[in-house]
Amino acid sequence: MRGYYYQQNDVPPAPWQVPPDPKRPPRRDRGVLVPFLCVLAVLLGLVILLCVALYRLSDIDSEANFHQEEWREPDSWESQQTTEVTAKTTVERAPTGDGTTLTIVPAGAEAPHSFQQIYQENISSIVSIWGTASDGMAFGTGVVMTENGYIITNAHVIEGCSEVEVCLQNEETYPALLVGYDVQTDLAVLKVGASGLTPAQFGDSSALQVGDTVLAIGNPLGEELRGTMTDGIISAINRDVYVDGYTMVLLQTTAALNSGNSGGALINDHGQVIGITNLKMESYDSTVEGLGFAIPTSTVKTVVDELIAHGVVTGRPTIGITVMTVEADGEGEPAGVRVDSIRPGSDADGKLQVGDIIVEANGVKVSVTDDLMAVKDSLEAGDVLSLRLWRDGVWLERDVALVEQYTLET
Template identity: 55%
Template structure:
């Protein structure tokens, strides 16, 4: 029931069964009849009817809907038919996206780093691609002859320091650009001419995984380089180009450095477009232990600006002598970090370089024969929260392959030690030598498998 006062008569109409709608009055006469008034229509009636008509505007009643509940209007049916393919496409794209994301997470939970870049710590666990390679088998650059008796010579400093301009004029001709050809990318770095007959020193991570390497001199002359030898553990490599009378660099004693000594860096930050860039700074620390890829490297720390592309370039003293090989920069994705660069002391690099030139490899380095990476939290959840080192690849020549280890395995235990990361794996086998047997447990397809693996000499897999 609802009541509504009509016009100015004071009379109220009661309507039953209606909750909304319009009173059924279509003329002034109808209005007069209901209100009890008779006789002629006067101006008052006209005014009251007009007021009523404006308040109750007659609306046409909608056509009755005789469709059954499960029937839809034709236009709605057509919309559903058009949207079906769209939903299917979205579903397919979503599945593909999830698959790609899981695959990326399996490889590494850390952000991507460009090949050949100066590695950043502590957030990037590998110098090049985020993967940690235990063998050097993927580098297929043509090999150069070894054993010609060439060695790196370290000289005492001359009596007089040079100006920064003189340092640049003397050293920059000995600094070269390095370009490595990778399966799906190009690596850029810096190198140092060690001898007039074409030996060039650089970081191993600059040429790691390359099938060919090009060396470009300061005057833009290019050479196809051959690989004399490389060592991933010390991040050093020696190349050879076919040339004579090259401007060889001079090398100084890094052991004579003290904190506060002025130093300079020359290199190709961010690529060849900025080649020959000079930066300066000081020695910030000596014998700084930096944990890299499961091993400790003892390095020189400097605040001279180093960036991607400086890898393998020289750190120079005030006498124009090379006293370090730039290799690592500290950076963060969540905050700004500047002035934290690191270089391999030339005094500790010399025996490695000499052995690479003599034999092409460093002997006595034990290897499992696998490439591994850390599992991200997302990937660990995908594997029911299994933690360990994810096996990216297994060298088919290795004892690990012969024992049954395969790509996709997750190493969880080595010699009874639980493995949570790649660093744990390196630490677990750190004291094991060539020929030692290690016990390895892996997770594969919901099961745990045990292997006994005899460690090999890394040189046998290079």
């Protein structure tokens, strides 16, 4: 956003600055008139300067008030975000474990496809997702995975919904069952009772390089703009992006993405889906363009196969807390990792408190968050972490069992 500036109005020249009109004959009697005109000119100049000064003062006050309101805006926005509680997702579940997996096809040796060809190859595989939630309607995009009705989209598209519908490009609409969703990777799989659908071909995201041409197809800003294609390049690979308490490893692209593109396809120059679009970088105080993100198919395959097999992603033990590295304060409080939040339903709930400083886990010194994560990652769900911690000037010992992460999300 542009900072304060003042656009000064044009000020008419003072009478003594007006050049004489060459067509006007010179005045002969100047003895009395000249002093009078000089006094009049000085008074007129003072009036003009006073008006300009008052105008500037009013404009400055107005601009200052505007920036004060704008400065308060982020605090209000952050407060709403941190206190918002996501409603439970109650979409009817589909059966799992039918053996279906996502197939990744290596890119061929043929020449890159034209943009027109890529659009025709993929548009029938792009669907609209409508969700009914307690606070309104959710809208997004999905990609057809199989001919018999498996659809991939983003977890945040269907999160908090009680019902979901899938609309094909030919306007056919089907109620969808939820196979499973995973908040950490922002992926979800739906199932519709249809056959003869056109599945997309999924390519290998690990073969991408920065600078590769990509296209995005989705439904930006709603139903009226569905099936929109935008182009760009891969601008970064394996970009760590921290979202909602999780670090996602994503593809970064310059292809234009907007609200409604969530769950859509990022496609390589051979017409293969190599990512599921899910994020766009935004800022409340400046313009951000060309910073979109997609989940790479290397992640999509792992998660989607787990969801179809089990309905959840297993094998992710968690303590159920968020922590932050802190330094010793010089007054007795030790260095370590401070507990910032505790997930209800975890074994840590009721044993740890916000503000506890963990300094040791299973006999290993904990100085930074990576120390604690390294100990946790060496264990499985059900294993116990023996923690030494500092709370309000007292040393305590607490045993906390690890739980499967999905149990805290569903």
